[in-house]
Amino acid sequence: MKKIITLTVNPAIDKSTTVAGIKPNSKLRCAAPIFEAGGGGINISRVINELGGTSFCMYMAGGPTGTQMHELLVDLEIEQQVIPIAGWLRENLSVTDTTNNQQYRFGMPGPFVNEYEWKNSLRQVESILAPGDFLIASGSLCPGMPKDYFAQVSKIAQNEKAKFNLDTSGEALINGAQAGTYLLKPNLGELATLCGVKSISFLDVEEVAKEFIRNNTCEILVISLGSQGAIMVTNEEVEYIAASIVHQKSTIGAGDSMVAGMVYALAQGKPFTEVVKFGVACGTAATMTEGTQLCKKNDVEELNSWIMANTTTKKDLSVNA
Numbered sequence: 265m266k267k268i269i270t271l272t273v274n275p276a277i278d279k280s281t282t283v284a285g286i287k288p289n290s291k292l293r294c295a296a297p298i299f300e301a302g303g304g305g306i307n308i309s310r311v312i313n314e315l316g317g318t319s320f321c322m323y324m325a326g327g328p329t330g331t332q333m334h335e336l337l338v339d340l341e342i343e344q345q346v347i348p349i350a351g352w353l354r355e356n357l358s359v360t361d362t363t364n365n366q367q368y369r370f371g372m373p374g375p376f377v378n379e380y381e382w383k384n385s386l387r388q389v390e391s392i393l394a395p396g397d398f399l400i401a402s403g404s405l406c407p408g409m410p411k412d413y414f415a416q417v418s419k420i421a422q423n424e425k426a427k428f429n430l431d432t433s434g435e436a437l438i439n440g441a442q443a444g445t446y447l448l449k450p451n452l453g454e455l456a457t458l459c460g461v462k463s464i465s466f467l468d469v470e471e472v473a474k475e476f477i478r479n480n481t482c483e484i485l486v487i488s489l490g491s492q493g494a495i496m497v498t499n500e501e502v503e504y505i506a507a508s509i510v511h512q513k514s515t516i517g518a519g520d521s522m523v524a525g526m527v528y529a530l531a532q533g534k535p536f537t538e539v540v541k542f543g544v545a546c547g548t549a550a551t552m553t554e555g556t557q558l559c560k561k562n563d564v565e566e567l568n569s570w571i572m573a574n575t576t577t578k579k580d581l582s583v584n585a
């Protein structure tokens with residue numbers, strides 16, 4: 265199994281709690297909070313750990329919250345490397361109203377990162393990569409970081425002959441994707457951003473995805489459709505993967521769980537079709553847990569068995585025609 269390295273430049277302590285009714289201008293008495301290590305790449309490392317795999321978790325952090333993050337990952341026995349910064353690692357808050365099961369999510373922007381700090385992170389990534397490694401950069405950028413940061417990470421991965429997997433949004437996604445990736449997992453809105461259009465209908469998504477594959481360096485493009493599953497497009501095939509219907513408790517971490525499942529399967533040498541099915545199973549399983557919890561291995565295995573038995577592959581050898 266190839267080495268998996270996750271990179272999170274804007275991690276967070278995810279704090280979740282519940283309250284019986286939310287209304288303004290009132291003191292709301294919440295349940296005792298739960299603190300969990302969060303942020304795109306860190307969530308991915310947590311999922312890989314839950315699935316029985318290992319990863320090397322790199323992240324930028326500073327302040328007391330950075331120390332708390334380190335301790336949380338030690339408790340999970342996840343191998344880690346802290347890339348130090350002066351700013352305090354951010355905290356996010358998720359509150360669930362128990363009277364109607366509505367969830368409110370408050371995301372903070374993250375600390376300012378100066379030029380020396382983000383350039384140091386690139387040096388640290390370059391020093392750890394080896395040919396054949398899977399590098400997953402996931403999550404948002406911190407204030408102060410250049411919009412082409414992930415494009416610079418992509419170039420490092422290419423130079424080291426590692427497989428770069430990107431999961432972010434906005435300009436950071438555009439720049440990173442244009443620089444070249446091994447795996448991309450946009451939703452419909454993000455795919456529209458990548459293709460320079462306002463929106464993409466479900467009827468047009470396949471042709472738009474093929475056009476993207478033709479014009480960009482990307483081995484596997486997986487368009488996430490949320491509760492409807494995903495569409496995989498490669499140079500040789502198109503596949504629609506349906507997700508099973510489950511009782512959703514929270515959508516936090518579903519995308520990260522999906523990416524984790526796919527890269528975990530890729531590192532095991534699974535065929536692309538099985539890779540994406542396993543990713544959909546992981547993403548769906550994450551919605552079955554409460555608060556900031558991620559997917560559970562038993563749920564993933566059960567859902568993956570259903571998906572494997574209920575998906576039809578549409579072969580299409582004319583993607584590059």
